[in-house]
Amino acid sequence: MHSKMQSTPAPRFVEESFDIPTFTHLSDAEQFLARIAALVSGGSLDIQTGLELSTLAKNWLDAQYCREDLAIKQINAGTTEHEQVIRVEGGLPPLPGCNVTMPVLDGKPVTNGHALAAPADAVPAIEAAHKGQDPEPPPQDPEL
Numbered sequence: 001m002h003s004k005m006q007s008t009p010a011p012r013f014v015e016e017s018f019d020i021p022t023f024t025h026l027s028d029a030e031q032f033l034a035r036i037a038a039l040v041s042g043g044s045l046d047i048q049t050g051l052e053l054s055t056l057a058k059n060w061l062d063a064q065y066c067r068e069d070l071a072i073k074q075i076n077a078g079t080t081e082h083e084q085v086i087r088v089e090g091g092l093p094p095l096p097g098c099n100v101t102m103p104v105l106d107g108k109p110v111t112n113g114h115a116l117a118a119p120a121d122a123v124p125a126i127e128a129a130h131k132g133q134d135p136e137p138p139p140q141d142p143e144l
Helices: 026-042 047-077
Strands: none
């Protein structure tokens, strides 16, 4: 009834034997899927076996569809007759209270801050005190 080998699944009894075709075209796999559904609904095939067989057929179909999509994409990728234009539109509205005006230099807006001159100092630099004005340090006691 059950296999002695743990990795081998237990055999299942199928009331009606049927051939599983080798798929050569997509239509073969699609017809097989329809046949499995008919066998399960007629009671000739249990649901679990039907599910496993249909999963295998569906995986084969998905692989074939992916292969066809890839072939179409490769064909279309090589036939660019015109320059591709990517346009970004929309976006967020400007923030309220953040009206930033960019500086203009020689009639053109400046986008690089290095092109502008440094602003004049608002506070003049404090000059360092002369050496003669520095207080003399207190004399050191020689006994210390």
